[in-house]
Amino acid sequence: MKKQIATVALVFVAALGAQAQQVSTVIPRDKTQSTPRLNAQEIKADRLSAQMARDLRLNGYQSGRVQAINAAQAKKMATIAQQNAGNQKAIDQQCDEVCRQRDAALRGVLSNDQYTDYYGQRAAYNKVAKDFAMQNADAQFVKSVRDPAPVSSNGATISPARNTTDPRPAATRARGAAKADGSR
Numbered sequence: 001m002k003k004q005i006a007t008v009a010l011v012f013v014a015a016l017g018a019q020a021q022q023v024s025t026v027i028p029r030d031k032t033q034s035t036p037r038l039n040a041q042e043i044k045a046d047r048l049s050a051q052m053a054r055d056l057r058l059n060g061y062q063s064g065r066v067q068a069i070n071a072a073q074a075k076k077m078a079t080i081a082q083q084n085a086g087n088q089k090a091i092d093q094q095c096d097e098v099c100r101q102r103d104a105a106l107r108g109v110l111s112n113d114q115y116t117d118y119y120g121q122r123a124a125y126n127k128v129a130k131d132f133a134m135q136n137a138d139a140q141f142v143k144s145v146r147d148p149a150p151v152s153s154n155g156a157t158i159s160p161a162r163n164t165t166d167p168r169p170a171a172t173r174a175r176g177a178a179k180a181d182g183s184r
Contacts, residue, residue: 041074048074048128055121056114065109073102099126 049067052058058066076098084090103122107115118125 041078042071044128045071045074048125052118052125056110056117058110058114062109062114066106069102069105069109073098095126 045067049063049070052066052070053063056062077095080094080098081091084094099122103119106118110118
């Protein structure tokens with residue numbers, strides 16, 4: 001009986017010692033730093049991937065691969081939209097090529113039945129991706145107009161316009177000046 005208690009105690013002490021030697025993998029977050037946020041392309045890729053996972057009934061491995069493919073495609077399309085802003089023909093041409101590359105990549109991930117279903121809905125998926133790329137480029141343009149980056153003034157200053165001491169409207173002041181001259 002004493003041997004059994006000693007053995008149990010020895011195993012218990014060994015387990016506690018092994019647990020004490022393990023390094024904690026939890027890293028405390030620095031509260032002075034902002035939390036990482038997804039950018040617009042990642043958000044769209046996540047939504048598109050979730051929709052494809054539902055529509056095509058993807059398993060965990062396929063969902064992860066489709067997510068990576070869609071993230072890369074969204075990033076490429078956003079870059080194309082920024083580089084060719086205003087040239088819709090070039091954007092459409094280059095985005096179609098990116099969609100063809102996605103089709104080839106998905107061919108290796110999806111089963112034949114899933115790829116057939118995807119191919120039937122491909123136009124809708126591509127339209128969503130292209131529309132988002134254009135919307136994102138438009139949003140960045142609007143933001144740049146609303147919040148322009150500071151530009152060097154080269155020493156120029158902006159000051160208020162000349163302040164007039166007479167509160168009357170300019171037309172009234174002009175008539176008053178003409179009467180004072182005696183011209184009328």
